[in-house]
Amino acid sequence: MAVSTAGEIPVRVADAEQSCGSGRVLAILSEVESMLTRLADSGTCGSIDLRNLLAGPGDRETLRRILAEGEVSAVVRALGETQVHETAVRGVWWVTHCAEDGKTVAEFIEVTHVPEILKTPPDDIADGLEVLFAKRHALDG
């Protein structure tokens, strides 16, 4: 077939809506179920690194569609945005770390009450105290 323009290149985009993903999606869901059971029974948190697991086209979209959006969303702005969403499966969070240009650098499913990235570390609390002191000092003149 002769192709003279880029638009004639016969590219077919996979339809993620119709896809059930690879077998990896089912394996991840099974692991999430085990972790959620442990969280419910003993309070033990768990985490799954998605980097090497969602390799196939459509895998990520399929997993997101199945877990769906829940009640809580948060954005952390530290070295780029980190998006934190509780999924429709309560206690299961989808955490996406992005760099400042928006590229994803790490992606996790966390099975926990609250993801660690949302908690303020003690060092940062100490910094906060210093900032507050400085602001009050400035107001006091």
Add this chain to the structure above:
Amino acid sequence: MSKDDSIEVSLRKQGISRRAFMKFCAATASLLALPPAMAAVIAETLGRARRPSVIYLSYQECTGCGESLTRSFSPTLENLMFNVMSLDYYETLQAAAGTAAEAARHTAMKENWGKYLLVVDGAIPRGHDGAYCTIAGESAVDILTGAAKGAAAVISVGTCAAFGGIPHASPDPTGAVPVSQVIKDKPVINISGCPPVPEVITGVLAHYLTFGSIPELDHLGRPKVFYGDTIHDRCYRRPYYDAGKFAKTFDDEGARNGWCLFELGCKGPITYNACATVKWNQGTSYPIQSGHGCLGCSEPDFWDKGSFYQALSTGTWSGGTVLGAAVVAGAAIGVGAAVVSRRRQARADRKKQP
């Protein structure tokens, strides 16, 4: 930023919060295929460490490896990686030139003797007593040998430094050799690829900074965490190989359906690298995902092993019919045969070794 500051102190002086540092550590743990819980360990260890001195030497190379390194992660995280190291000598990036540049290298070596990381890209020309590459009157062989004496670890970045690469390809007019043929008294970490995946380069540096040791290496000196699987093992097109569905040309129905590129010359079954998992261009894709077979660029002598578009079943990659028979069987039978072919490839490689 003082050289005596710990990494954590130096980052805090730059206004980077603990939370941001933890995010960096989570990304690093993910890159190194460590359990997510290891991010806290990395933060603890990396935070207390002093910034190590890095001396980066370039010889017979195209600067593609340096281009790759400077595009690792995204701008901010890349800067963070560079901030946890002290890059004391790198001809491509440094402002200094001539005697000032050489003085910087000598100073860094003297001040950090026994502790600095030596990174090398490019092959080393040994023909005519090293006359093909001299810097400030010293041959590449002599500079490398001298710098390696005081290094804590030597890292060969790119296939040229790791295996000789294109400069070593036939007819090899300069007598190009890999770093490991010049430095024989200490382990050399080979990060092969033409160029290597950028995150693999920084991942190895992060591993050294975190654990203070070199990662576990394969029989070719490559870190197993990144070179433990073949492209084929982790390829999303693998189910088509197993089902015997192959593209026959680059524009046929099979190619459009994303079938396996084995018959179009893909070297994925015998190429160990992280392209299929870490991917390229900030995780966008890798050659096979873009419709082209793997060239096998992270394997020794990939340039001299025949056409990139001949199937492995033609036997050109093992230099004989041993691999060819196995991979023909692999294409016919599907799963399992590629493993057999790799074992035979390994045996063939071992036979070749002196």
